[in-house]
Amino acid sequence: MGIVAAISFVLLSAGTANASEEVGQEKRAEYVSAVVNQADASVQTIPFSQTQDDSSSLASTDSGVTLPAESSDSVELNTADSDDSFSVELPDLSGLSDATIADDGTAVYHSSDDSTSVAVRAHENGAQILTILNGEDSPSSYTYAVDVPSGGSLHMADDGSVNVLDSDGLAVASATTPWAKDANGSSIPTHYEVDGNSITQIIDRGDTNWKYPIVADPNWWQITKCVGSLAWVVGSAVFSVAKIAKIKKYINAFGGLTKTARLLLGATSAAEKATAIGKGFLTFAASVTGVDGVYTHCIKGK
Template sequence: MKLKNSVHAAMLTTALIAGTAAPAIAASGGSAVSAADRVTATVQKATGTADVAPDSTRGTVMATDRGLVTVTTPASADGRVTVAASDGSAVTMTLPAAVGAAGTTSAAGTTVYPDAAAHTDLATQATVGGGARALVTLKDAKAPTTQRFNLGLPEGASLVADGNGGYDIVTSAGGAGLVARGHIDAPWAKDAKGNSVPTRYSLEGNTLVQTIETGADTAFPVVADPHYTWGIISGTVYFNKKETKVLALGGTVVGWLPHPAAVVGGRSLAGIAGYAVATDQCIKFKVNPALAPLSPAAAVAGSGTYKGSAGDGYCR
């Protein structure tokens, strides 16, 4: 994968927040350490910088094996993170900001928004795989442990729980099923000692809600991270209950699938679909789109089952 950066210089804007105190004085050597430097150090300690793309506040274009993806992170905390595919479609995400704190971008590409909410710093990173991180730093035990990120989805797109704590962002596969064109990774959170802090997602409409379970032993600050991609087809295709039942009975729902009697991973597609029907689930396939025109059987790399949820409802 090659990285094409359309940005020629890092954004050096100073974070200007009404009422912000003067920069702290470092304990060692007496040198001034700005709020932006403090947040950057905390975030980059948690994430590392190996997969962080250069400054994306003016757009970073990445050439992936599925086409060009452009990531733009907001110049202020009240803006939206945008990940756009080569066809012009995009998925956006708001930050849980209370004020429009101006961003400062580090040499490594992390844009930080100090004190953008009560007891909370925010940050964004474009990632070289064609995605974006929205990072929340809980500065102390008074910081809210529930954070909300509103998602802007293209027309016809929806979210399907992936079974691992994250979500696939899906659109119509054409004819039948839904194909994943983006993904929200399972959440993570780390405290100041590098220990994992329990965290989980839920959905309120198109709002991604992250809950972070801090406790008496949590070392602050805590960094938590929603990370998502768009425009990179993962190959996961979801079918609903009606389509699953057709497959279980030996029928065909879409031309690129092999015959239901075909064996995938030691089991026939019809058998897997039959199990899904019997357990009130739906079937999903992992597909290599490049192989589909050559051999439908080779195109199906794996299969499994999934259940609907309040957030997606496709398995119905």
């Protein structure tokens, strides 16, 4: 039994494995996939597939997420502007294997000591990286090095999420508020710590007798296009002064452009969204849905 924590851990298969070992890796990948789907069934996974021109990577072209076949490389997320693309390294665990792809498209890596698995799921707006803690001997902290845009930085928000900022201080991506659950669905205290360009997720197991496996999840969202579209609306002369003033009022009430983009994309908690709806979120969404850029980058397909 184990604990699953995100960011996702990908179960890797050894390149020299014989046929029986490969079957074993495939079964383990299916097990990890089932565990993370039980913990969070809300993500509509976009399958990873082998790239045609580079056998060292696995790519999900529909979502802009590039997955490394070797665990020593980084997961890349491509945003609206290629200069704003960024990457996240998988945790430095004991001998992570190469990636094995489960039937549902989840990529899975596995540590050589069997303590932890990593599952990566691509979705419409980014990637979910989950860590699966298989037992009491599994580590309680997992560090992810982020290759932020040149001149950019990581910023911890009041809600516990982390924004990736470019050199102008504009959020190009967001790691949503972390969560962790045991096999019974019980929530486990967890939080991020930021040190330079690294994010560490801490799973606070304490002395509680949790049911393994435990799944923990940082979920990365690409929000550049949505933030940019909202900023264009606010600064545009196309709309009436009254409409722009109304839109600005709502954006300020929701906590700024970044939090508004996350609300529109769905990269936020149910509690946050419920609070926003109480502040007129539905009215705001209706007022910007008719704007082509906002509809395309913030609403359509989310």
